[in-house]
Amino acid sequence: MADMLEINNLGISFGGLREVDDFHVNIRQGELYGLIGPNGAGKTTVFNLLTGVYRPDEGKIRLDGQDITGKKTIEINKAGVARTFQNIRLFHQMSVLDNVKAGLHNHYHYSTMSGILRLPVYRRTEKEMDERALHLLEVFDLAGEADYLAANLPYGKQRKLEIARALATDPKMLLLDEPAAGMNPNETAELMETIRYVLDRFHITILLIEHDMKLVSGICEKLTVLNFGRVLAEGPTAEVLHDPEVIKAYLGE
Amino acid sequence: MKNKKFRSNLITYGIVIAAFVIVQALQNAGRLSSLMTGMLVPICVYVVLAVSLNLVVGISGELSLGHAGFMCAGAFSGALFTNIVKENLTIGPLRLVLAMLIGSAVAALFGLAIGIPVLRLKGDYLAIVTLAFGEIIKNVMNIFFIGQDSNGFHFSTKDQFSLNMEPGGKVLLSGPMGITGTPKDATFLAGVILILVTLFVVLNLMDSRTGRAIMAIRDNRIAAESIGLNIMKHKLLAFTVSAALAGAAGSLYAHNLATLQAKKFDYNFSILALVFVVLGGIGNIRGSVIAAIVLTALPEMLRGLSNYRMLIYSVILIAMMLFTWAPRVLEWRERHFGRFLGKKIKEVE
Numbered sequence: 001m002a003d004m005l006e007i008n009n010l011g012i013s014f015g016g017l018r019e020v021d022d023f024h025v026n027i028r029q030g031e032l033y034g035l036i037g038p039n040g041a042g043k044t045t046v047f048n049l050l051t052g053v054y055r056p057d058e059g060k061i062r063l064d065g066q067d068i069t070g071k072k073t074i075e076i077n078k079a080g081v082a083r084t085f086q087n088i089r090l091f092h093q094m095s096v097l098d099n100v101k102a103g104l105h106n107h108y109h110y111s112t113m114s115g116i117l118r119l120p121v122y123r124r125t126e127k128e129m130d131e132r133a134l135h136l137l138e139v140f141d142l143a144g145e146a147d148y149l150a151a152n153l154p155y156g157k158q159r160k161l162e163i164a165r166a167l168a169t170d171p172k173m174l175l176l177d178e179p180a181a182g183m184n185p186n187e188t189a190e191l192m193e194t195i196r197y198v199l200d201r202f203h204i205t206i207l208l209i210e211h212d213m214k215l216v217s218g219i220c221e222k223l224t225v226l227n228f229g230r231v232l233a234e235g236p237t238a239e240v241l242h243d244p245e246v247i248k249a250y251l252g253e
Numbered sequence: 254m255k256n257k258k259f260r261s262n263l264i265t266y267g268i269v270i271a272a273f274v275i276v277q278a279l280q281n282a283g284r285l286s287s288l289m290t291g292m293l294v295p296i297c298v299y300v301v302l303a304v305s306l307n308l309v310v311g312i313s314g315e316l317s318l319g320h321a322g323f324m325c326a327g328a329f330s331g332a333l334f335t336n337i338v339k340e341n342l343t344i345g346p347l348r349l350v351l352a353m354l355i356g357s358a359v360a361a362l363f364g365l366a367i368g369i370p371v372l373r374l375k376g377d378y379l380a381i382v383t384l385a386f387g388e389i390i391k392n393v394m395n396i397f398f399i400g401q402d403s404n405g406f407h408f409s410t411k412d413q414f415s416l417n418m419e420p421g422g423k424v425l426l427s428g429p430m431g432i433t434g435t436p437k438d439a440t441f442l443a444g445v446i447l448i449l450v451t452l453f454v455v456l457n458l459m460d461s462r463t464g465r466a467i468m469a470i471r472d473n474r475i476a477a478e479s480i481g482l483n484i485m486k487h488k489l490l491a492f493t494v495s496a497a498l499a500g501a502a503g504s505l506y507a508h509n510l511a512t513l514q515a516k517k518f519d520y521n522f523s524i525l526a527l528v529f530v531v532l533g534g535i536g537n538i539r540g541s542v543i544a545a546i547v548l549t550a551l552p553e554m555l556r557g558l559s560n561y562r563m564l565i566y567s568v569i570l571i572a573m574m575l576f577t578w579a580p581r582v583l584e585w586r587e588r589h590f591g592r593f594l595g596k597k598i599k600e601v602e
Contacts, residue, residue, distance in 0.1 A: 051479060053475075073478040073479060074478060074481050074482070074483060077478075077479060077480060077481035078481050082479070082480065083479055085475075085476065085479075089473045089475060089476035089479075090472070090473065090476070091468065091469045091472035091473055091476065091477075092472050092473070093468065093471075093472050093536070094465070094468055094469065094472060098465055098468075099469075101462075101465055102465050102466060102469040102477070102480060102482070103480045105462060105465070105466055105480070105481065105482055106481045108462065109462075110462060112458070112461065112462075112463040112490065115457065115458065115461030115462060115463055115464070116453070116454055116457045116458055116461065117457075118457060122461065125462075126461075126462075129462075147257075165476075165480060166479075166480070168480070169480050169481055
């Protein structure tokens, strides 16, 4: 099968610091891929390079055969990459439903003027958006809270809402930055279920950063371990987690 | 959800219409002082100003201190139009509508032209730069001389005599002396209609695809970018619509004055609009309407108390601040009026 994401020789420096060096990965369509490593290894930087927050100094990023290296965040999202954030970034003063509907923005169209004048196209499109958004919320068991302000959701549900919003942009590739951070074991188990479900249901490819080894070993098919900005190990999860180098650098003996 | 928003919006329109009916009744019964009668159009202007500024400050989340500048641009362009056509077009209401449309179009152009460079800035920096642009618009209007004779229009930035007009030509705009002789086309009814139109535009914009994008960018710019929202486009849109509405308000204001001078539109005016927005609640459109009405009418109504007037005014400012911002009061309001306000601020566990 063709590679959904193909990264070669990716690198960036901040001042004199080599943050990411010669990063490479090949992720196939439909795969659930993990990116792990100690704090400060450059995992989130890889995400930021991938989504256009930073422009790489060198290297190539190809999404589904299309070169997206150095493009702007908006263009990369339109090309099919959506993400969540390590520190949750929701639209706090908007309702849960509107958070998801904001994610649908580029898939449903009517002009600002027809919105102000409440033309039939406004009503029709808004209705479709409502249905689609509610449908996504149902997947994450959030439909009951659709009216709540996002800020008032409990922590675990905020994480889920962020994933729902990312999925609303209809991505080919979903990047999850520590989705289980701050969750208790029950919530994590539930999240694992949801991630697996999303993978099957939406026909997407997932790359996730995670520190929770139970989650990583439970759902990731393959792993890349980063250490000091460089790839320390890569391959099928079970093999990587038994690699003596990985145990020494990250997992602990 | 939809119904609640709809109901909340209806209450806002209702407040404006009710206020209009009450004032009309008082006026017909002869119970309104001439002072208050004179305040009616300015109050409408302030309400529109506050609501339109709230679109930038509350909905788009950018602190702008140059709102008076856009109002100034609208006031001068509208008044100029009326003075040019006043001999040929004698239907007051039609003239006023056209003048307001022109005022808002000119102000929108100013908004667009200023917005493109300044909206790249954030927070305090944006506030200072918009403050400066507001003053620049005022000062530019202050030095212009425009005259009209049979040869057409004459412009100058020096003085009236540099216009080189033939005898009998009329001076439309004479620098710091401003525009005189604008017919008093502005009426309370026109003001109320402008308020309703402004509310219609702002409230419907908020509850649309574009409005959602604007608020998403306000709440979290990085996340908004990550879901493919165009930051600059939406910020600029909010800024321009806000400027256009302020321009229409300015045009109405100009048609209520015997003499229109640029110096009226100084930064105090912008700050005053910001006071309405902050005390009414940032992002709360209905609050802006109420704050603008109360804080404009009050000083006049308290005139009888002479020396205590400013004291009471400041106490009311503090009381309004508490009413809109104090957590305990918000809680109390939620408990007692929650079902009418249609806001769900319920905590879930």
